[in-house]
Every structure is written in C-alpha cells, then in structure tokens.
Amino acid sequence: MEISCKTELGISVHLLSYLHDPSHPGLVEEIDKARDARITRARRMVELLAEDYPVDWDMIARHTAPGATIGRPHIADALVTAGVVRTRTEAFAQVLTARSRYYVGHYAMDPVTAVKLVREAGGVPVFAHPVASARGRVVGEETFEQMIEAGLLGLEINHRDNPEEGREYLRAIAAEHDLIVTGSSDYHGTGKPNRLGENTTTVEMLQRILEAGTGTAPVGMPELS
Known part of the structure; x- marks a missing residue:
C-alpha cells in the first residue's frame, strides 16, 4: 500500500x-478517512475543471478501475482522452499542479x-x-x-x-x-x-x-x- x-x-x-x-x-480508520477526503477533493476538482474543459465526473469514472478511489491520475487520463493534453505527465505539469486554480487539497x-x-x-x-x-x-x-x-x-x-x-x-x-x-x-x-x-x-x-x-x-x- x-x-x-x-x-x-x-x-x-x-x-x-x-x-x-x-x-x-x-x-483502516485513517485510510478510510483519507479515501473519503480524496473523493470529496476529486469531485471539487472535476467541478472546477468542467468550467473550462470538456470533462465531467462520469468521464473520470470511466478511467477508474472498479473499486479504485478516483484521484488526480484518473482526472489526468480523462484530460488526455478529451484532447486537453497529450500525456498524463503533461496534465500534472500544466493543469493539475498544486499551483493551478483547479487544485484542491485533501486530508x-x-x-x-x-x-x-x-x-x-x-x-x-x-x-x-x-x-x-x-x-x-x-x-x-x-x-x-x-x-x-x-x-x-x-x-x-x-x-x-x-x-x-x-x-x-x-x-x-x-x-x-x-x-x-x-x-x-x-x-x-x-x-x-x-x-x-x-x-x-x-x-x-x-x-x-x-x-x-x-x-x-x-x-x-x-x-x-
């Protein structure tokens, strides 16, 4: 883990x-707490991104394996699919960086x-x-x-x-x-x-x-x- x-x-x-x-x-208690915080954070990031890019929560979910917690890598893959960036690395560097207005912190x-x-x-x-x-x-x-x-x-x-x-x-x-x-x-x-x-x-x-x-x-x- x-x-x-x-x-x-x-x-x-x-x-x-x-x-x-x-x-x-x-x-287990701490991991569950962190997982819940990551889901809330991911939803807020997707809401912010949707204001400027052609992505939504359902699209992100399609890039996530069953049982996995949605996070920035999945959002990055959706941005690649949408043609916003060419690679996941580019998504992290340009759109999902902590300096971006789309970034949301989490517990x-x-x-x-x-x-x-x-x-x-x-x-x-x-x-x-x-x-x-x-x-x-x-x-x-x-x-x-x-x-x-x-x-x-x-x-x-x-x-x-x-x-x-x-x-x-x-x-x-x-x-x-x-x-x-x-x-x-x-x-x-x-x-x-x-x-x-x-x-x-x-x-x-x-x-x-x-x-x-x-x-x-x-x-x-x-x-x-």
Missing part, C-alpha cells in the same frame, strides 16, 4: 507499507503517525522516493529522524525521481540506521513514463522485508535464492 501523508509544513510524503494487516482498526495523515500505524499493523514502512525534488518540496533531516524514531524500516532509494546526489545522501542515512534499501519502478499504468522493472530490490533486502513483516503473509512468493 502507498499512503499519502503530509508534514506540518505541508510537504507531501509517500509511505509504502509491506505485509501489514489490512484489517488493523487504527490503520493526509502525518508521516510519523503513518509509520507508527503501519508498525502496529505488523507492516514494513518504507519512505517512497524521499528526495524526488522534481515533484515538489522534500523533507529535511528532522523529518527523517522523526520517522526513523517512530519505526521507519526502509528507504526507496533506487527510483527514477531520486537524483543521483540524493541517492548518495539516502544511502548514508540507510547505512547509519541499518535501514532496508528498496528500488521501484513506481508503475501506475501506461499513462506515466515509468516502466515495470526499471528499478528493483535485491534479494537480500526483500528477505529483510519478509522477515520484518508480520501483519500478513505474501501471496505466491517463490523461494528466494
């Missing part, structure tokens, strides 16, 4: 959770709280693309320290949006605190340039995730060697 969080300064933090108990009451839990809840649920919390400055502001050392103190177990270092100098910085933090190092394609469909398998996690680090996660068992996991 990927949890959207926000610091007191309004900086976005994405937290990955591996092998947590999906029925853990505290985690997101504090990353420290999220880390604690994931650990309580037996999960393995990993900070996703922590220094992806091209996406917006990134957190400073104090937030890293607070999340680690709360029980953060890993850093997603090998990711296309982490610049090389940032990866060196992250490797130093991981080494100092003996954190799990992961790599990810961060694939969210063909609307993004990310490709499956462009970044991976070593067998050693995957083994550490499996050993640390107690909330649920992996499904269809092959024997590691």
Whole structure:
C-alpha cells in the first residue's frame, strides 16, 4: 500500500507499507478517512475543471478501475482522452499542479503517525522516493529522524525521481540506521513514463522485508535464492 501523508509544513510524503494487516482498526480508520477526503477533493476538482474543459465526473469514472478511489491520475487520463493534453505527465505539469486554480487539497495523515500505524499493523514502512525534488518540496533531516524514531524500516532509494546526489545522501542515512534499501519502478499504468522493472530490490533486502513483516503473509512468493 502507498499512503499519502503530509508534514506540518505541508510537504507531501509517500509511505509504502509491506505485509501489514489490512484489517488493523487504527490503520483502516485513517485510510478510510483519507479515501473519503480524496473523493470529496476529486469531485471539487472535476467541478472546477468542467468550467473550462470538456470533462465531467462520469468521464473520470470511466478511467477508474472498479473499486479504485478516483484521484488526480484518473482526472489526468480523462484530460488526455478529451484532447486537453497529450500525456498524463503533461496534465500534472500544466493543469493539475498544486499551483493551478483547479487544485484542491485533501486530508493526509502525518508521516510519523503513518509509520507508527503501519508498525502496529505488523507492516514494513518504507519512505517512497524521499528526495524526488522534481515533484515538489522534500523533507529535511528532522523529518527523517522523526520517522526513523517512530519505526521507519526502509528507504526507496533506487527510483527514477531520486537524483543521483540524493541517492548518495539516502544511502548514508540507510547505512547509519541499518535501514532496508528498496528500488521501484513506481508503475501506475501506461499513462506515466515509468516502466515495470526499471528499478528493483535485491534479494537480500526483500528477505529483510519478509522477515520484518508480520501483519500478513505474501501471496505466491517463490523461494528466494
């Protein structure tokens, strides 16, 4: 699971959770609260966009898989279909950016709280693309320290949006605190340039995730060697 969080300064933090108990009451409560807020936010964004572009809620829903929560990626795909932009990336950069008049904020839990809840649920919390400055502001050392103190177990270092100098910085933090190092394609469909398998996690680090996660068992996991 990927949890959207926000610091007191309004900086976005994405937290990955591996092998947590999906029925853990505290985690479920917070995720439901965030999901409801995202739906309300998405509807308002679509209302604003409809004032200037040929999109509506039904059109957005057609770009969303059954059971999925409508978010900006789905709105972006609808804008591509409507011919407003050429790609999802262009939609985020030009229309759905936080600086746009169409942007609407939403509730997101504090990353420290999220880390604690994931650990309580037996999960393995990993900070996703922590220094992806091209996406917006990134957190400073104090937030890293607070999340680690709360029980953060890993850093997603090998990711296309982490610049090389940032990866060196992250490797130093991981080494100092003996954190799990992961790599990810961060694939969210063909609307993004990310490709499956462009970044991976070593067998050693995957083994550490499996050993640390107690909330649920992996499904269809092959024997590691």
